[in-house]
Amino acid sequence: MDRRWWQRATLYQLYVRSWQDSDGDGYGDLRGIISRLDYLEWLGVDGIWLSPTMPSPDQDWGYDVSDYLGVHPELGTIDDLDALIEAAGQRGMRVLLDLVPNHTSSAHPWFVESAASRQSPLRDYYVWADPAPGGGPPNNWVDFTGQPAWQWDNTTGQFYLHNFLPAQPDLNWWQPVVHEEFRRILRFWFDRGVAGFRIDVAQGLYKDALLRDNPPCDEEDGPLAGRFGLQAVYSENRPEVHAVYREWRSIAESYDPPRLLLGETWVEDLRQLAAFYGQDDELQLAFNFPLVFAGFSADSLASIVASTLAALPASGCPVWTASNHDVGRFPSRWCGGDEAKVKLALLVLGALPGSLVLYYGDEIGMTDVAVPPELARDALGGHGRRPGRDRARTPMQWDESASGGFTAPGIRSWLPSGDVAARNVAAQREDPGSVLSFCRELLSLRRERAGQPQPGYERLPASPGVWRYEAGELIVTANFTGRPVRLPAPVGKVLLSTAGDRGQVDPAALAPWEGVISSRVR
Ligand code: GLC
Numbered sequence: 197m198d199r200r201w202w203q204r205a206t207l208y209q210l211y212v213r214s215w216q217d218s219d220g221d222g223y224g225d226l227r228g229i230i231s232r233l234d235y236l237e238w239l240g241v242d243g244i245w246l247s248p249t250m251p252s253p254d255q256d257w258g259y260d261v262s263d264y265l266g267v268h269p270e271l272g273t274i275d276d277l278d279a280l281i282e283a284a285g286q287r288g289m290r291v292l293l294d295l296v297p298n299h300t301s302s303a304h305p306w307f308v309e310s311a312a313s314r315q316s317p318l319r320d321y322y323v324w325a326d327p328a329p330g331g332g333p334p335n336n337w338v339d340f341t342g343q344p345a346w347q348w349d350n351t352t353g354q355f356y357l358h359n360f361l362p363a364q365p366d367l368n369w370w371q372p373v374v375h376e377e378f379r380r381i382l383r384f385w386f387d388r389g390v391a392g393f394r395i396d397v398a399q400g401l402y403k404d405a406l407l408r409d410n411p412p413c414d415e416e417d418g419p420l421a422g423r424f425g426l427q428a429v430y431s432e433n434r435p436e437v438h439a440v441y442r443e444w445r446s447i448a449e450s451y452d453p454p455r456l457l458l459g460e461t462w463v464e465d466l467r468q469l470a471a472f473y474g475q476d477d478e479l480q481l482a483f484n485f486p487l488v489f490a491g492f493s494a495d496s497l498a499s500i501v502a503s504t505l506a507a508l509p510a511s512g513c514p515v516w517t518a519s520n521h522d523v524g525r526f527p528s529r530w531c532g533g534d535e536a537k538v539k540l541a542l543l544v545l546g547a548l549p550g551s552l553v554l555y556y557g558d559e560i561g562m563t564d565v566a567v568p569p570e571l572a573r574d575a576l577g578g579h580g581r582r583p584g585r586d587r588a589r590t591p592m593q594w595d596e597s598a599s600g601g602f603t604a605p606g607i608r609s610w611l612p613s614g615d616v617a618a619r620n621v622a623a624q625r626e627d628p629g630s631v632l633s634f635c636r637e638l639l640s641l642r643r644e645r646a647g648q649p650q651p652g653y654e655r656l657p658a659s660p661g662v663w664r665y666e667a668g669e670l671i672v673t674a675n676f677t678g679r680p681v682r683l684p685a686p687v688g689k690v691l692l693s694t695a696g697d698r699g700q701v702d703p704a705a706l707a708p709w710e711g712v713i714s715s716r717v718r
Contacts, residue, residue, distance in 0.1 A: 198453050199453050199454055200647060201242065202242070202243070202456050202480065203513050203647060203650060204645045204650070205552075205646040206642050207245055207292070207458075208241040208244045209554065209556060210247065210556050212225065212226065212248075212249060213610060214590060214592060215591075216228030217603035217604070224271075224592075224602070226267070227276055229244075234287070236287070237288070240639035241639065242643070243291065244289060244291055245293075246292070247294055247521060248296065249277065249294070250264055250265075250266055250267065250296075253303050255363040256575065256576050257574070259294075259364070259396060260296075260299070260363055260364045261304065262301040263304070264295075278389075282389075291389075291391055293393055293394075295382075295393040296397070298367065299366045299367060299397075300364070301364065302362070313352060314353075320368055321373070321374060322365050322366065322368055323356060323367075324352075325355050325407060326354055326355075333346035334346060335409045335410075337359075337426070338423060338426060339360055340359065340423070342424040345359055361576055367401070369401045369403075369436070378444075382448075390455070391455060392448070395459045397432070397460060398441075398472065399461050399468075399472075400431075400462075401434075402435075404430035408430045410428060410431055411427050412425060412427070420489060433463065441472065441478035445474075448480075456480055457480055457481070458515070459482045459483060462485055464486060473508060473511070480513065482515065484504055484517075485523075487517075488523050488526075492531065493676050494658075494661055494674065495663075501653070513550055514548070514551070515552075516553070517553035517555070518558075519554075519555035521588055522577070524564050524587060525557065525562060525563055527541075536694060536709040539635075539694035540675075540676070540694050542634070543638060543711040544674050544711060546638045547670050557593065558635075560619050560624050560631055562614065565587055565611075568612075571586075571611065573586050573610065589611055591611065591613045593614060593619055594622060595616070596617045597616070600614075601616075601622070628696065629696050634694060634696075637692055641713065645668075652667070654666045659681055659684075661676050661677035661679075662675055662677070664684065669716050670691070670713055670716070671714050672712070673711065673712050674711035675707070678708045683704055683706050688714035688715050688716050692713045693710060694711045695710045
């Protein structure tokens with residue numbers, strides 16, 4: 197079981213800068229996490245994924261790495277990280293780091309050297325190209341702000357590629373030496389006891405060798421369909437990337453227990469998503485963005501789940517998540533802050549076969565926070581029709597004090613806090629009807645099954661607006677309507693309800709937005 201500990205397990209994504217400040221500078225840090233590990237143990241998570249911890253000039257808050265083998269001084273030291281891994285391990289939790297292999301910071305010594313001259317031995321670590329005939333950028337690719345993805349470099353008279361900010365030059369994965377560097381990086385952290393990596397922009401490493409123009413996008417520029425009117429078919433999503441993950445998987449498997457590779461696989465097509473699992477020889481987990489952007493209805497969610505399970509190889513473990521530091525928080529996107537809906541969302545995702553990844557604050561129903569422009573910190577989000585990303589990066593709401601218990605009294609946190617009086621850990625811990633108490637019960641149900649093989653899944657007939665499914669010995673019945681509905685028989689033994697104690701309610705009916713997990717009657 198231990199070799200596949202992530203199957204049916206619960207991971208917790210922790211945005212380090214916003215979780216707990218231990219030294220009163222208004223930024224969360226590693227010592228802060230250590231001080232709150234008892235909470236995560238109490239909650240019942242099996243592992244934590246830390247947002248980037250490596251040194252960085254923070255143009256994109258750590259997603260612009262300037263040293264892959266270090267720890268950002270604002271977050272702590274490498275000894276703090278070792279101490280965190282150790283302390284989490286004592287509580288039965290594993291620690292994953294965030295790895296950014298698509299690009300580095302322009303302050304990374306590799307790029308500084310690469311940009312020094314055309315003859316630099318590191319020139320080919322990055323994607324350099326001459327202007328198009330007649331001048332201008334080499335092709336039509338745009339970055340995530342909608343600007344040309346090419347930055348002119350006066351010193352060497354060529355453009356370099358950046359799919360994100362100009363301060364984030366893309367690495368050139370056609371160069372074997374780049375592979376070698378990352379094999380070394382992987383081993384460095386795995387040797388220190390890191391349980392695995394979340395891999396940033398996992399679909400993006402390789403670019404078309406001929407740098408062909410991206411074709412226009414016929415559809416509306418949705419979150420997944422295209423990028424500012426172009427389909428990103430040549431600037432990312434290239435087939436060569438799979439060989440990288442086969443290589444990394446064999447490194448991961450050479451450890452005991454095997455290390456986990458969890459991809460940020462930002463693809464629209466579920467068959468493309470499934471390809472990242474390979475023949476059980478690439479990523480063990482790949483994030484499912486079509487689910488994130490699905491509507492919050494029985495049919496919409498059930499249809500993505502069915503297509504996902506049909507597309508994945510038999511050995512593939514799906515992973516369900518609905519919030520993160522880029523896409524915002526599901527309690528806002530799906531639930532408009534309504535706690536009954538938040539519990540229902542947690543219940544339907546938590547009972548599915550697969551791994552569950554919670555984003556910090558999901559467990560108390562934390563909602564997006566409107567950060568005023570003068571306090572904004574994110575340079576990359578908020579372009580075109582894309583909303584800014586600060587809204588989902590605000591401090592964890594621990595209690596109802598001014599900073600929500602995130603930092604010392606009187607200290608200004610790096611982003612403003614949300615409504616700490618409306619939602620905080622301290623109050624919800626005391627309240628058996630809270631989202632937090634519910635979430636903890638759900639995770640304890642999951643924990644009993646963590647590490648076990650995936651159960652089968654089947655959607656069962658139910659009235660319109662109701663999603664009823666069987667997953668192994670569990671039956672889930674979820675009412676996605678604002679009306680009470682009859683609970684189809686047989687109900688079996690009710691293990692958990694979003695409405696709390698079902699002894700108090702009509703045993704044959706579901707309340708509006710109520711969901712129930714029961715165990716199958718044979
Ligand atoms: C990923 C990260 C995002 C970052 C981008 C560039 O999508 O999740 O936060 O801005 O990659 O590294």
